[in-house]
Amino acid sequence: MSTGRGKSMGLGSSGKDDDTPFDGSGLKLRAIKTRRELNEVEFESILRVTEKYLLTKPSRKIAPFNFDWLLGLHREMLGSIWSWAGEIRATEKNIGVSPRIITAELGVIAMEADKRHDETGALVIAAAAEFHHRAVWVHPFEDGNGRWARLLANIWLMQHDQPATLWPVTDLRNTASPIRDEYIAAIKQADVRNYGPLIDLHHRFSE
Numbered sequence: 001m002s003t004g005r006g007k008s009m010g011l012g013s014s015g016k017d018d019d020t021p022f023d024g025s026g027l028k029l030r031a032i033k034t035r036r037e038l039n040e041v042e043f044e045s046i047l048r049v050t051e052k053y054l055l056t057k058p059s060r061k062i063a064p065f066n067f068d069w070l071l072g073l074h075r076e077m078l079g080s081i082w083s084w085a086g087e088i089r090a091t092e093k094n095i096g097v098s099p100r101i102i103t104a105e106l107g108v109i110a111m112e113a114d115k116r117h118d119e120t121g122a123l124v125i126a127a128a129a130e131f132h133h134r135a136v137w138v139h140p141f142e143d144g145n146g147r148w149a150r151l152l153a154n155i156w157l158m159q160h161d162q163p164a165t166l167w168p169v170t171d172l173r174n175t176a177s178p179i180r181d182e183y184i185a186a187i188k189q190a191d192v193r194n195y196g197p198l199i200d201l202h203h204r205f206s207e
């Protein structure tokens with residue numbers, strides 16, 4: 001498993017690696033003043049969670065893909081840093097469903113995961129891409145939705161004996177990168193039920 005800064009399995013280093021301030025509402029660590037420092041602590045925290053789930057095949061016991069675990073995974077990733085981690089957002093966003101239906105939509109992911117648990121081979125990658133997309137489409141949290149969605153897709157892949165996707169995180173989180181453009185375009189295609197481009201990206205960056 002690669003845990004370097006360039007490529008990772010759903011980790012957190014942002015392309016916006018600079019000294020600018022950021023919205024600190026809900027920040028638990030008062031010493032953090034710049035985005036660079038924030039990126040650092042988020043990356044380290046998510047790295048620990050990634051190692052917990054992906055260093056060996058994650059069992060259904062530790063990753064049950066039920067409603068509580070879906071929220072809990074986000075809390076594990078960012079809960080030492082942000083008070084809103086693992087909490088369903090209360091406000092509307094440009095991306096994502098209305099806060100009123102987030103609970104129901106997370107329930108759909110949990111139900112689908114239960115239904116598809118015994119799938120194998122290519123169906124596993126298709127399911128991972130669908131969960132990845134649905135998770136960012138719902139956008140349950142204030143922030144960190146993309147990193148959470150990519151990690152849960154990787155947990156699904158490894159739980160079903162498929163290699164994890166090593167996303168080129170620096171590119172993915174950099175709004176000037178063509179790879180990010182391609183990634184966002186693939187997510188938008190999945191919005192209209194064309195999962196091919198997102199599945200292709202999972203294959204391209206497969207471990």
Ligand SMILES: Nc1ncnc2c1ncn2[C@@H]1O[C@H](COP(=O)(O)OP(=O)(O)OP(=O)(O)O)[C@@H](O)[C@H]1O
Nearest residue numbers: 095136142143144145146147148172173184187188
């Ligand atoms: N223009 C867009 N159209 C559709 N989906 C988008 C768009 N921009 C971003 N997204 C989705 O939202 C996610 C980003 O959400 P959020 O900022 O909460 O997560 P993050 O983990 O902090 O960021 P990132 O995914 O960039 O690492 C992206 O991964 C992508 O799936």
